[in-house]
Amino acid sequence: MTFIRLIAQEIAQVIRDRYNIAPEPLKIGTPPNAALGDMAVECFPLAKQLKTAPTVIAAELATHMAASTPPPAGEDRLIEKATAAGPYLNLTLNTRAYFDYTCRRLFTAPPFALDPDAPPPPRVMVEYLSPNTNKPLHLGHLRNGALGMAVANLQTAAGARVTKANLINDRGVHICKSMLAWQRWGKGETPDSRGVKGDAFVGDWYVRFSREAEKDPSLEDGAQAMLRRWEEGDAETRDTWQMMNRWVYAGFAETYAKLGLTFDAVYYESDTYTLGKQMVEDGLARNVFIRDENGNIVFTLPQDRFGLDEKGAPKRITVLRPDGTSLYVTQDIGTTVKKVTEHRLDRCIFVVGSEQQFHFHCLFAILEALGYAWARSCHHLSYGMVYLPEGKMKSREGKVVDADDLVARMTELASEEIRSRDTEAQLSDAEVSERAAKIGTGAIKFYLLRVKPTQDIHFDPKESISFDGFTGPYCQYAYARICGIVLKAREMGVDEAKADHTTLGNDEERLLAGQLVRFPETVRKAAAEHNPSLVATFLFDTAKLFNQFYNRHSVIRADSAACQNDRLSLTAATARVLKKGLHLLNIETLERM
């Protein structure tokens, strides 16, 4: 049971005592300043329920609590004092119970510890990244990857059994373009012979194709012809395709490793693109689909959710062409059913940009019409675009922020920063690059996750990404600083296991505890809403509250041994929260910075 729920429970009991009603779920907030108390109960919902002014209720509850019999000696009540302030009931918590919970029990309840009574965990697939194999990853993929990993981690924390999937778009005319350009102008070069990453190598040929095709439009026909040869299984075409894809995968693997992107299942569109046709045929036989006047098999979109078209007729989408060739949605029908069946999924989360919202609305409506009950728990995690100052990124023109370049640049910046404070040059090159990698990628991931997914991001490469303020490194730094304190304090014999938390209670300590105690609810909410930015802002606030505490109070130089132990205990609890939270965002922690 989380701390906030314990508080709510205690208040609910008081309300039952006083009014003989079962209150609606209570909202526990924080008073505007620490002097008022640790937590606040809003009495507005009760006012509605009891048909009494909220100010009267707050006052009556405060009086009732003051008059009630204290618990037996040696047993702590959570709420020590309750004061009415207008429509609010402000609570001052029992110091010992408050900090004991914060420091000792925060991770003993869901979402961090399994509830023995919980039903079996749902099986959830998070599908993310979904790169094309004709070019390297760019900033948009970084946002997708950061979101996918964080959402998967949050689902796991919330008790799900998660499978992370990557559906690689390894076929199609865009890949043929890279192949064609390489065949025509590549002179047998390879990534090795040119000394570049395989994905960058293939991407260069894609850009080259686009440039050449502007001068010579017949190249487009050449790419189409190559796609036909690919579909016919032409050996030479397939060989080239496999070789170039292998180069790309080798490049991707390096990028994944740098960013900590991992997958439990990989699907290739070359395997799945013919799926779904049979399901469409079956659906046609069951009248889920109809054949239109042009011979297309079409699906009529439910009017209640999709409205009507400009002519006032129900909207339709084609799910299979007259010649039996499939479409985007055809293969997604097949692929989704395959994934759900293979992994016995209860839910599917698709991390894909907002420009594909219509597609997923259609896909889910079709799956539902086909009779799949799980279709209702499919979710398209739609996120906003990443813009550059000059507008939308365009791979064709090479107008993108390359993922590897950005990682390299941020890592280099971090590295300079580390060296500038390593004045005695004691750090080895290996140590510097290890720290720089964690800080550089941490900055990027935090930057991409700190805004809610629906928000577009305007990325300014000139300003780049900062290490100060609302950033990943700020949170990492607070953690590293704590590690320094813990190390030093332990050397001095300070022992948080001996803490009884009775010496704590100044404003900074209370505010910090009030923050830490809300971590489980924050994680739960972030998981439920698929919104990692809630965790990012929470971590920043936590680090900030810690820094404020740090600035005014010393652990090592505390007045008494008891206080040293208590403060070390609170400090260590903060470290656990920061570490867990950063890991949820797939950001690494460092013990020294």
Added chain:
RNA sequence: GCCCCCGUAGCUCAGUGGAUAGAGCAAUGGAUUCCUAAUCCAUGUGCCGCAGGUCCGAUUCCUGCCGGGGGCACCA
């Protein structure tokens, strides 16, 4: 035309049906004999896009409008 997202401080963004709407950046000044100054403290600005409606109370919910972005299948 229809659908989705966004509109809050100079900039980038949080936020909530309820206490005085907050952070970061940028600017200015200050703090280190002391646990890491990638830190902390102080100083300012807001018709919360506009107009209605619901409500005891709306920046938050509803409707309409304005502005920006994305999408509207037979490309993926």
